[in-house]
Amino acid sequence: MVGTQWKPFGSLNTPQVLAHRGASAVEVENTLLAFHRAKEIGAHAVELDVRLCQSGEMIVHHNPALGDGRQINLLNKGELPSHVCTLEEALDACEGMWVNIEIKNDPSEPDFDPTEMLADKVAAMLRGRGAPDQWLVSSFRRQTIDAMHASWPELPTAWLTMTVDDAQAENVAAELRASGHSALHPFVKTLTRHVIDTMHLHGLSVNTWTIDDPARMAELLEWGIDGLCTNKPDVALEVIARNR
Numbered sequence: 001m002v003g004t005q006w007k008p009f010g011s012l013n014t015p016q017v018l019a020h021r022g023a024s025a026v027e028v029e030n031t032l033l034a035f036h037r038a039k040e041i042g043a044h045a046v047e048l049d050v051r052l053c054q055s056g057e058m059i060v061h062h063n064p065a066l067g068d069g070r071q072i073n074l075l076n077k078g079e080l081p082s083h084v085c086t087l088e089e090a091l092d093a094c095e096g097m098w099v100n101i102e103i104k105n106d107p108s109e110p111d112f113d114p115t116e117m118l119a120d121k122v123a124a125m126l127r128g129r130g131a132p133d134q135w136l137v138s139s140f141r142r143q144t145i146d147a148m149h150a151s152w153p154e155l156p157t158a159w160l161t162m163t164v165d166d167a168q169a170e171n172v173a174a175e176l177r178a179s180g181h182s183a184l185h186p187f188v189k190t191l192t193r194h195v196i197d198t199m200h201l202h203g204l205s206v207n208t209w210t211i212d213d214p215a216r217m218a219e220l221l222e223w224g225i226d227g228l229c230t231n232k233p234d235v236a237l238e239v240i241a242r243n244r
Helices: 032-041 087-093 117-127 142-151 166-178 193-201 214-223 233-242
Strands: 016-020 045-052 058-060 098-103 135-139 157-161 183-186 205-208 227-230
Touching: 016 032, 016 233, 032 045, 032 087, 032 233, 045 087, 045 117, 058 087, 058 117, 087 098, 087 117, 098 117, 098 142, 117 135, 117 142, 135 142, 135 183, 142 157, 166 183, 166 193, 183 193, 193 205, 193 214, 214 227, 214 233, 227 233
Parallel strands: 016 045, 016 227, 045 098, 098 135, 135 157, 157 183, 183 205, 205 227
Antiparallel strands: 045 058
């Protein structure tokens, strides 16, 4: 097995702990408090979600609507609750960690944009914030990460997926590599050792989500996983320390 090609800054070949929407087991997800707590815990990275609101700001929020049902793409920034932050504010809070930015652009959701304007806006912001190895941009929509790669080829990109079965692994790895992408982000319950090995053979990293079970973490570390995206970064760090 060859080593993976992409490594985030400061990784030193250590399995990475990505705080899922920040330290979301102890703070409200996707908030500055959650990101600050992840840093205090010692997470290597934060995973967060980004969407556009009506006034054009990039907003960090997982769902297309607020808890009261109002759609984010129909609201100006000033109409959003105070805990909902912008991408720029989130990145400031995450200084010292690398950040996995998931671009939300689902054709089944009301803010879907086939022009991929959000990808262009994210790339433009990140260009002004330092070296590309501080970021990893992901999406479930392949066209979105393709657009991101076209906008800034040096920026690492990853494909999010619910499943890649063993029979598909070789084709998926070859397609991602040929398209210039850096990583696969598969759902933890469907991930196999064969998929990890195949991605590594093609020079791709594998970061899995969302994993809070210590026993499964230990198994994946044995298999050579590159990153654990978890609501409990403190637990993941403890498991990594025990399995060195």
